[in-house]
Amino acid sequence: MRALDDAIAELARFNDDPEAGGITREVYTPTYATALEWVADRMRGAGLETRLDAVGNLFGRWEGSEPGAPVVITGSHVDTTLNAGAYDGVLGVLGAIEAVRALRERGVAARRSIDVVAWAGEEPRFGTGCVGSRAAAGELERADLDRLVDRDGTSMAGALSEAGFDPDRLADARIDPAGVHALVELHIEQGIVLETHGEQVGVVTAIAAPHDFRLTFRGAATHAGATPMGLRRDALAGAAEAMVALERAARESPSGTTVGTVGVLRARPGAINVVPGEVELDVDVRDSDLAAREQVVQAIVVAAREIGERRGLEVEVTPIVEDVPVTCDPGVVAAAQEACRELDLSLRLMTSGAYHDAMIMGRRVPVGMIFVPSAGGVSHHPDEYTPPEDLERGVQVLAGTLSRLAA
Amino acid sequence: MRALDDAIAELARFNDDPEAGGITREVYTPTYATALEWVADRMRGAGLETRLDAVGNLFGRWEGSEPGAPVVITGSHVDTTLNAGAYDGVLGVLGAIEAVRALRERGVAARRSIDVVAWAGEEPRFGTGCVGSRAAAGELERADLDRLVDRDGTSMAGALSEAGFDPDRLADARIDPAGVHALVELHIEQGIVLETHGEQVGVVTAIAAPHDFRLTFRGAATHAGATPMGLRRDALAGAAEAMVALERAARESPSGTTVGTVGVLRARPGAINVVPGEVELDVDVRDSDLAAREQVVQAIVVAAREIGERRGLEVEVTPIVEDVPVTCDPGVVAAAQEACRELDLSLRLMTSGAYHDAMIMGRRVPVGMIFVPSAGGVSHHPDEYTPPEDLERGVQVLAGTLSRLAA
Numbered sequence: 001m002r003a004l005d006d007a008i009a010e011l012a013r014f015n016d017d018p019e020a021g022g023i024t025r026e027v028y029t030p031t032y033a034t035a036l037e038w039v040a041d042r043m044r045g046a047g048l049e050t051r052l053d054a055v056g057n058l059f060g061r062w063e064g065s066e067p068g069a070p071v072v073i074t075g076s077h078v079d080t081t082l083n084a085g086a087y088d089g090v091l092g093v094l095g096a097i098e099a100v101r102a103l104r105e106r107g108v109a110a111r112r113s114i115d116v117v118a119w120a121g122e123e124p125r126f127g128t129g130c131v132g133s134r135a136a137a138g139e140l141e142r143a144d145l146d147r148l149v150d151r152d153g154t155s156m157a158g159a160l161s162e163a164g165f166d167p168d169r170l171a172d173a174r175i176d177p178a179g180v181h182a183l184v185e186l187h188i189e190q191g192i193v194l195e196t197h198g199e200q201v202g203v204v205t206a207i208a209a210p211h212d213f214r215l216t217f218r219g220a221a222t223h224a225g226a227t228p229m230g231l232r233r234d235a236l237a238g239a240a241e242a243m244v245a246l247e248r249a250a251r252e253s254p255s256g257t258t259v260g261t262v263g264v265l266r267a268r269p270g271a272i273n274v275v276p277g278e279v280e281l282d283v284d285v286r287d288s289d290l291a292a293r294e295q296v297v298q299a300i301v302v303a304a305r306e307i308g309e310r311r312g313l314e315v316e317v318t319p320i321v322e323d324v325p326v327t328c329d330p331g332v333v334a335a336a337q338e339a340c341r342e343l344d345l346s347l348r349l350m351t352s353g354a355y356h357d358a359m360i361m362g363r364r365v366p367v368g369m370i371f372v373p374s375a376g377g378v379s380h381h382p383d384e385y386t387p388p389e390d391l392e393r394g395v396q397v398l399a400g401t402l403s404r405l406a407a
Numbered sequence: 408m409r410a411l412d413d414a415i416a417e418l419a420r421f422n423d424d425p426e427a428g429g430i431t432r433e434v435y436t437p438t439y440a441t442a443l444e445w446v447a448d449r450m451r452g453a454g455l456e457t458r459l460d461a462v463g464n465l466f467g468r469w470e471g472s473e474p475g476a477p478v479v480i481t482g483s484h485v486d487t488t489l490n491a492g493a494y495d496g497v498l499g500v501l502g503a504i505e506a507v508r509a510l511r512e513r514g515v516a517a518r519r520s521i522d523v524v525a526w527a528g529e530e531p532r533f534g535t536g537c538v539g540s541r542a543a544a545g546e547l548e549r550a551d552l553d554r555l556v557d558r559d560g561t562s563m564a565g566a567l568s569e570a571g572f573d574p575d576r577l578a579d580a581r582i583d584p585a586g587v588h589a590l591v592e593l594h595i596e597q598g599i600v601l602e603t604h605g606e607q608v609g610v611v612t613a614i615a616a617p618h619d620f621r622l623t624f625r626g627a628a629t630h631a632g633a634t635p636m637g638l639r640r641d642a643l644a645g646a647a648e649a650m651v652a653l654e655r656a657a658r659e660s661p662s663g664t665t666v667g668t669v670g671v672l673r674a675r676p677g678a679i680n681v682v683p684g685e686v687e688l689d690v691d692v693r694d695s696d697l698a699a700r701e702q703v704v705q706a707i708v709v710a711a712r713e714i715g716e717r718r719g720l721e722v723e724v725t726p727i728v729e730d731v732p733v734t735c736d737p738g739v740v741a742a743a744q745e746a747c748r749e750l751d752l753s754l755r756l757m758t759s760g761a762y763h764d765a766m767i768m769g770r771r772v773p774v775g776m777i778f779v780p781s782a783g784g785v786s787h788h789p790d791e792y793t794p795p796e797d798l799e800r801g802v803q804v805l806a807g808t809l810s811r812l813a814a
Contacts, residue, residue: 224691
């Protein structure tokens with residue numbers, strides 16, 4: 001499996017900002033296009049027949065013995081965030097090529113065709129992630145391509161045109177769910193659950209989805225020395241209390257799997273001798289259990305309003321994003337479990353906290369995911385790492401899963 | 408007293424950034440120098456004899472009948488923070504000129520000389536505030552003038568030279584405490600205590616001093632979706648708990664007058680889908696009661712360390728500044744109280760939470776302060792405001808206080 005490790009290193013050289021130490025390869029850039037061409041070459045080298053769809057999703061097909069049967073899709077993405085690591089997404093594409101190559105070499109005869117896919121734009125260059133799989137799922141409208149813009153103001157439609165695609169042919173990228181038997185995505189965990197529990201492979205039973213919103217607390221920016229404690233309307237003190245309530249609400253979630261995070265906090269005016277008059281918290285709540293997630297969101301909002309009331313703070317709730325979690329298909333989960341057992345690997349049934357193209361497609365077709373450990377849970381960072389033996393295990397489990405699903 | 412209101416408006420025109428809506432007039436800038444020349448003219452117009460000392464403190468003397476007797480000093484400052492209001496400091500200088508003018512016109516014959524002063528650099532252009540009064544108190548060394556730099560990297564020594572002063576003559580600015588009978592500073596409250604209690608004048612009995620420090624919490628910046636609540640080392644969740652403990656410690660202070668504030672919070676990396684790995688809190692704790700203040704600081708640090716221990720966060724405490732509070736002189740307080748009674752004004756004996764040049768000088772000579780209300784407690788902001796009738800009361804109380812102290 002040296003081959004996979006080498007391939008990951010080779011792909012890492014397609015990089016718009018090597019000086020930063022990590023990898024920057026955003027979708028629809030010239031660097032992305034040459035990287036994708038390299039991936040297509042590699043697909044063809046493994047005997048796959050390649051094609052690019054209307055939004056730049058790259059498919060490599062291993063034709064099954066029954067070409068009319070619904071196909072099995074496997075893959076992930078090869079675009080990155082800014083200054084990212086080498087494994088996120090990439091493993092699911094290059095690993096899928098290796099899995100199919102291994103099946104062929106082993107002489108497995110698949111009844112169903114297997115499509116290896118590199119979805120376009122899983123990372124949110126245009127604010128919204130998973131644009132390639134959203135297009136395939138029929139979740140993007142032509143107007144969205146003009147509405148979605150990157151940090152430089154380039155629209156997705158403009159970026160598509162520049163990359164040689166016709167935004168008006170968006171609908172051609174749609175995949176008919178009836179033609180898909182199952183989809184399975186191999187990915188690094190991006191967390192420390194497997195590492196913490198010393199397990200080799202994660203078989204995902206559900207993909208959590210976020211409900212993101214902003215809480216704004218408005219009080220009075222008064223002098224830190226001249227305003228007695230009893231006369232303050234301290235927006236940050238209120239926000240602190242709300243963060244404690246948020247953490248408690250997530251911990252006490254009925255599902256036991258809800259996570260709640262304040263990743264961004266802005267306190268204004270931001271001077272050591274001024275009581276903060278305005279604080280924004282960007283809140284992310286996720287769960288694979290939608291009802292539990294919404295119960296936690298509700299508890300947070302109620303607590304924030306009660307805190308605001310009590311402290312004389314104005315509290316505003318602004319929606320950011322609200323996605324629907326996906327339950328993995330029992331058939332795909334069972335196939336992955338059997339593959340692990342056959343290989344005598346320790347496995348953990350787990351939820352994916354991060355979201356993936358498989359979540360988008362999972363709303364239309366049966367999906368599943370396979371996780372391998374991430375060292376220290378580090379992801380979206382140059383230090384992202386998974387040792388070669390873990391990569392190999394992931395590919396073997398994927399091969400075993402695919403052979404079952406395609407049989 | 409229209410004269411004072413007009414004078415404040417006239418001085419406000421010396422402004423380096425009028426477009427911002429407020430007043431920007433930092434010490435040692437050309438704009439500050441012309442403003443100070445305008446103040447000197449006004450002093451001379453009121454019959455005062457002016458002189459500038461070695462660091463730019465401007466004095467206007469009304470010679471008493473006994474020139475050898477220790478003098479009475481009154482004044483404040485006319486430099487501002489960025490985009491500030493028109494009253495902070497300015498009232499104490501222009502109001503003192505009006506108070507002396509009123510005493511002269513009333514035919515009061517002062518035994519002691521009265522020095523009206525505009526201290527240089529009360530606002531912290533060079534990081535440390537009150538540089539003019541610190542120089543007068545003998546608290547600055549020549550080396551400090553090189554060490555103290557502004558946001559553009561200009562040292563105080565460089566700024567002095569550019570403004571035509573010789574930094575090597577720093578020691579000439581020193582005032583012999585034996586030559587000072589008392590110092591009294593008129594100032595806007597910068598808080599809402601007077602407004603809240605509906606009182607007209609504040610007579611300050613003590614000036615609180617800050618103990619400022621930075622608390623840094625270090626955890627692990629992991630994926631907000633992929634890291635279960637039980638496996639997090641969330642630096643912001645820990646900081647939130649510490650802020651709640653800080654507020655409680657300040658509220659439960661044995662003195663009843665301690666205030667505790669987190670004015671600055673930095674959470675890194677600052678992405679909605681990443682658990683914050685590092686958070687800095689800039690903490691300001693103040694009291695006129697030094698023991699109570701230190702007890703609160705201690706309680707905050709102990710709580711932060713306990714929270715860090717429990718959550719697996721590294722906690723670091725970095726000193727910023729630690730100043731000693733000042734108790735006002737009973738004689739000055741009594742003079743101000745008598746002046747209020749004579750004028751039939753409602754007064755409040757109170758602590759100054761903000762710090763002032765009077766605090767610096769108060770370590771060497773008997774000091775006192777007189778407060779007038781600040782509308783909404785707003786200060787260091789274009790909306791800073793005190794109505795003309797309150798300004799007038801402040802000047803009348805100052806005049807009454809000065810006539811008693813100089814008698």
